[in-house]
Amino acid sequence: MTIIDKIKKRHFCIGCGLCASVLGSDKCKMELGKDGFYFPIVQSKISQKDSKIISRLCPGIHVDGNKQSGVWGAMQSIEESWSADSAIRHKAASGGVVTSLSLYLLESHSVDAVLQVGVKDGSYLYNKLKISRTREDVVSNAQSRYAPALVFNDIVNILDSSDEKYAFVGKPCDIAAMKNLLKEFPKYNDRVKAFISIFCAGMPSYNASIMTWQMSGRTDEPVSLKYRGDGWPGNFYAVWKDGTDFKLSYNDSWGKILGHHIGFRCKICPDGIGMLADVAVGDSWTTKNGYPDFTESDGRCFVMVRTSNGSDIMEKAEKNGYIVRNTLDINKIAEMQTYQYNRRKLEGWRLVPVQLISGFMLKFKGLHIFRQALTANFVLGIKNMLGTTKRIVKS
Ligand SMILES: Cc1cc2nc3c(=O)[nH]c(=O)nc-3n(C[C@H](O)[C@H](O)[C@H](O)COP(=O)(O)OP(=O)(O)OC[C@H]3O[C@@H](n4cnc5c(N)ncnc54)[C@H](O)[C@@H]3O)c2cc1C
Ligand code: SF4
Numbered sequence: 001m002t003i004i005d006k007i008k009k010r011h012f013c014i015g016c017g018l019c020a021s022v023l024g025s026d027k028c029k030m031e032l033g034k035d036g037f038y039f040p041i042v043q044s045k046i047s048q049k050d051s052k053i054i055s056r057l058c059p060g061i062h063v064d065g066n067k068q069s070g071v072w073g074a075m076q077s078i079e080e081s082w083s084a085d086s087a088i089r090h091k092a093a094s095g096g097v098v099t100s101l102s103l104y105l106l107e108s109h110s111v112d113a114v115l116q117v118g119v120k121d122g123s124y125l126y127n128k129l130k131i132s133r134t135r136e137d138v139v140s141n142a143q144s145r146y147a148p149a150l151v152f153n154d155i156v157n158i159l160d161s162s163d164e165k166y167a168f169v170g171k172p173c174d175i176a177a178m179k180n181l182l183k184e185f186p187k188y189n190d191r192v193k194a195f196i197s198i199f200c201a202g203m204p205s206y207n208a209s210i211m212t213w214q215m216s217g218r219t220d221e222p223v224s225l226k227y228r229g230d231g232w233p234g235n236f237y238a239v240w241k242d243g244t245d246f247k248l249s250y251n252d253s254w255g256k257i258l259g260h261h262i263g264f265r266c267k268i269c270p271d272g273i274g275m276l277a278d279v280a281v282g283d284s285w286t287t288k289n290g291y292p293d294f295t296e297s298d299g300r301c302f303v304m305v306r307t308s309n310g311s312d313i314m315e316k317a318e319k320n321g322y323i324v325r326n327t328l329d330i331n332k333i334a335e336m337q338t339y340q341y342n343r344r345k346l347e348g349w350r351l352v353p354v355q356l357i358s359g360f361m362l363k364f365k366g367l368h369i370f371r372q373a374l375t376a377n378f379v380l381g382i383k384n385m386l387g388t389t390k391r392i393v394k395s
């Protein structure tokens, strides 16, 4: 069995496409499965050398945190921030910080383009990596797409076809994949000038998107679909060719459907908080009785500034009028991001059965996972360990 088949068999694949890009389409290509997730198909024999490369590159099994610490990972500062442009603040997923930092990097000529996920041209559903070269491109890719995306299946071609410098925006596992790629092939090292991560609780399948718009009672496909944004948090919103539409609140769409259809690898994710990025951005929810409050309001992000490069970008973006910044008390994050907080504390417990059954296939290093597990409630830890074991046995 090839390394890729082993990764798939254990449900560690997140469908990023990096293996297909590095091996080439004669050896491996990406397909969309009936379960609504992308996966690689091996086309011909993979050499031992290639297997070793894949085991270092694949973000499903290899994440190197490079000495993280604390519940929220290493950081230089934590801030509350939003776009200084009210139209972007309104349109974006949270407060438009990701879009505004991308625009600052592009318009200050720090980079030639922004690599980011957006919806595929001509599709309402399918997502891919986009190369945003203009303000319009960047703004059109704002908002969250709670679905898979082919992020890396063409990355080698993209990097080989020019000398352009990029900012890279992605989920924490996308950042891990890009970092693995740069480490494996140092010739690309100076091509990515900034890593911007979104917080990520999990990637629902495309089937979950379809189930969500089908709550409208219709079975014919819409022409456009957004998951949130145009307000904070904004609604899941589908529009059909005849102009009719369907709305579902963020709480109902994510909480009742999308969030229940994420893959196994997301459930054992070692980093949903962008520990490897320069900055990691999430929803700075107001909290009520210890939980996030999703009442519509003006968008606000929190930003975990993790590197001096991140610090520099934030400062310059503020100085040049792209973002507004305020200080934020780190103790507020646990209430805003209860899921992320619990996942971080319990990850070590979840990994025990996974590692034992897979023969220690996962190389999650420098992420402070087991230290966090020791500070968790042990009863909850054991429950999580047993729950994960059950899931593995069932799959
Ligand atoms: C799958 C998923 C899970 C999320 N989980 C959390 C969470 O646990 N906690 C939380 O606070 N927020 C979560 N978010 C929301 C996300 O953190 C917000 O986008 C973030 O707060 C940035 O807000 P913004 O207004 O600055 O982003 P915007 O300015 O709107 O920019 C959003 C950026 O995200 C990129 N993007 C959108 N969808 C994807 C995707 N599927 N893959 C890769 N990149 C994508 C876009 O290209 C764009 O650059 C999630 C988003 C997604 C897509
Ligand atoms: S590199 Fe990406 S697509 Fe390939 S096996 Fe790993 S997670 Fe799956």
Ligand code: SF4
Binding pocket: 014, 171, 172, 173, 174, 200, 201, 202, 203, 265, 266, 267, 269, 270, 271, 272
């Ligand atoms: S939860 Fe983790 S593995 Fe899943 S999409 Fe988010 S960052 Fe990637």
